Amino acid sequence: MPQPNMRQLSAFNAVMKAGSVTEAAERLFVTQPAVTKLLKGFEETCGFSLFHRGQGRLKPTVEARQLFAETEAIEAGLMRITRLAESIRNLERGEVSAVTFPGLGMHIAPQAAAALLKRSPELRLQLFTRTSRSIEDSMVTGKADFGISLLPATSPALETREFEAIELVCVVPAGHRLSKAEMIDIRELDGEQLVALGREDLSFPIIEAAFQGAGARMRPVAEVQMADAACAMVAEGYGVSIVPSLASAGARDDRLAFCSLRQHIRMTSWLVTPKGEKLSMLANTFLAEIRSRIRRIQGLRSMDEAPSRFSLDN
Incomplete structure (x- = not known):
C-alpha cells in the first residue's frame, strides 16, 4: 500500500474543514483541479471513498471522519515543527x-x-x-x-x-603622571610600584619579559589573582598595574585610566x-x-x- 504524502493530507483536511473543493483551494492557495487530484490520490491510497458528492458540497464518509481525527493531529504536529524550526533558525530558542x-x-x-x-x-x-x-x-x-x-x-x-589576541594595557590612578598619555612605554614604568597578577597567572612571565626587553625594572609590590582586584587597588591610589584590556569592560570608575602599551604585549x-x-x-x-x-x-x-x-x- 503506497504512503500518503503531506500535500494529500493537507488537501483532505482543508476539504473536511471547508466542506467544498472551492473553499479548500482558496485556503491552500491552489487551483480546484489540484485539490481534486490530491483528494483522488488520497482516496486511492486509502482504498475507499472519502466523500459523498452532491449539490455542490462534499459530505464526508464515516471512514473520512475517522481518518480526520488523525490527519488533523499530524498537520498540527507539522505546524509545530515548522514553527519550532523557524524559531531555532531565527535564534529565538535554543x-x-x-x-x-x-x-x-x-x-x-x-x-x-x-x-x-x-x-x-x-x-x-x-x-x-x-x-x-x-x-x-x-x-x-x-x-x-x-x-x-x-x-x-x-x-x-x-x-x-x-x-x-588579548592585549595587555597599563592601568594607573586618574591623577598619575601618565594618566593622560595615549600610549605608555614600558621604560616609563621603571621602578614604579606594580600591582601584579600572581606569578601563577599566565600573563606574569610575559610582563616580566617585556620589562627585561625594555631594560626597565619591574617592581611588584603586591600580587593579586584577578585583574579586577588589581584595578581596585590602583583605584585607591596604590601603584599601577598591567592587566588584560578586557578588565576595562567593567563598571566605569573615574579613578582609573587605561592606557595602551607601546610594546603591544598580548x-x-x-x-x-x-x-x-x-x-x-x-x-x-x-x-x-x-x-x-x-x-x-x-x-x-x-x-x-x-x-x-x-x-x-x-
Whole structure:
C-alpha cells in the first residue's frame, strides 16, 4: 500500500474543514483541479471513498471522519515543527553553554550573553568561569559546548584554534603622571610600584619579559589573582598595574585610566570545542558577539597584525 504524502493530507483536511473543493483551494492557495487530484490520490491510497458528492458540497464518509481525527493531529504536529524550526533558525530558542577564563568571564562573556537574551528572552545560556588550566577538563567532561582559554587543549578529544589576541594595557590612578598619555612605554614604568597578577597567572612571565626587553625594572609590590582586584587597588591610589584590556569592560570608575602599551604585549586566546562536532548556530552567534566586544574594546586590533615579540602561544 503506497504512503500518503503531506500535500494529500493537507488537501483532505482543508476539504473536511471547508466542506467544498472551492473553499479548500482558496485556503491552500491552489487551483480546484489540484485539490481534486490530491483528494483522488488520497482516496486511492486509502482504498475507499472519502466523500459523498452532491449539490455542490462534499459530505464526508464515516471512514473520512475517522481518518480526520488523525490527519488533523499530524498537520498540527507539522505546524509545530515548522514553527519550532523557524524559531531555532531565527535564534529565538535554543540552549548553549560556555566555559571561559576569568578575564573573559568577568565582564565580556556575561555582557555578550545579556545582549543575546535581550533579543531573544526564550534562549537558555550557561556561563562557567574556570582557570585556563582547568578549561580543558571541563570540556572533556562535557561541561560546555565550547571553551575559550589562554592555553591550547592537548586532549585528542578536543579541537583548538586561535580565537582572538588579548592585549595587555597599563592601568594607573586618574591623577598619575601618565594618566593622560595615549600610549605608555614600558621604560616609563621603571621602578614604579606594580600591582601584579600572581606569578601563577599566565600573563606574569610575559610582563616580566617585556620589562627585561625594555631594560626597565619591574617592581611588584603586591600580587593579586584577578585583574579586577588589581584595578581596585590602583583605584585607591596604590601603584599601577598591567592587566588584560578586557578588565576595562567593567563598571566605569573615574579613578582609573587605561592606557595602551607601546610594546603591544598580548596573549593568544584559544577556542576549544569537541573534536568532530560542529557548533550550533546559537553557539556561533554567541562567539561572534564575544569576538565583537573584544575587538571593540581593543580598538579593532586583531591577530592579523604583526605579532609582538612578547607573546604567549602556549
